[in-house]
Amino acid sequence: MAAPLPRPPVALSIAGSDPSGGAGVQADLKTFSALGAYGTCVITALTAQSTRGVTHVHEVPVDVVRAQVETLVADVRIDVVKVGMLASAALVETVDALLASGPLAATPVVLDPVMVSTSGSRLLSPDAVDAVRALLPRADVITPNVPEAGVLLDEPPAESAAELPEQAAALRALGARRVLLKGGHLDGTESVDVWHDERGTSELRGPRIATTATHGTGCTLSSAVAALRPRHDDWLPAVREARGWLTEALRHGESLDVGSGAGPVHHFHEQPRWRT
């Protein structure tokens, strides 16, 4: 008889819905599955979007988000949380309170401070930025992209990778415990991200893949870090593995041939893993 499978880590995504499946909770759940985590999700907002962009955002009422989280955690032990699109100040504050109490207060959190889609649509109300700043200390890791870092710091976005270490350190000074500042929006033959924690700064370099399939890279990376954290004894090794896996997902994205705009990355570019 086959040996029983080991229990996978249980990951929770608190994020918006993307019907095209490339970003949001759909991307998070695929990433969790691809990387051997059991995925659960709480939806904060319904978007109407495709690979061509976002046409509509409908916020889920805060009491419904609260009920989703409370009902889930009363039953299911969550090993790691990823937070994505929060849409409004009220939703940011609600999620902040939920992460501060009950079983989630002791659960590692990866926060992707989603603000604007690559296609240019607002996914966070401008008056919610202060609430997101207040949420930063709640997370173990934050994963802003270059424009999001500029907004959080209230300064112009970085124009080159050379500016990333200083901005990553400034984000930590705002209260974030660990910062993964993503350089995907910059130019260059390499895609350079910067990691900053209490030990200092590391540059994380990888090949820049020439592809149109870049929809949901940030969602996918943050959920990969969350899924892989329980497999490692610290954050940075999980981040390195997540980046390497995402590079291959980007390399194989166009083969999916989904949509006519910015297509999704290929979450299942390798055999689904079941690792001990």
Ligand SMILES: Nc1ncnc2c1ncn2[C@@H]1O[C@H](COP(=O)(O)OP(=O)(O)O)[C@@H](O)[C@H]1O
């Ligand atoms: N064309 C690309 N080739 C390789 N890596 C990329 C590419 N575009 C983005 N990345 C990587 O994808 C991750 C997400 O980055 P980014 O696009 O900046 O985030 P977001 O999707 O939140 O805007 C980062 O690790 C970044 O380095």
Ligand SMILES: Cc1ncc(COP(=O)(O)OP(=O)(O)O)c(N)n1
């Ligand atoms: C529902 C939802 N959440 C987040 C995003 C943004 O996705 P992200 O991975 O940050 O990047 P792009 O897809 O915009 O490149 C989204 N579009 N929808």
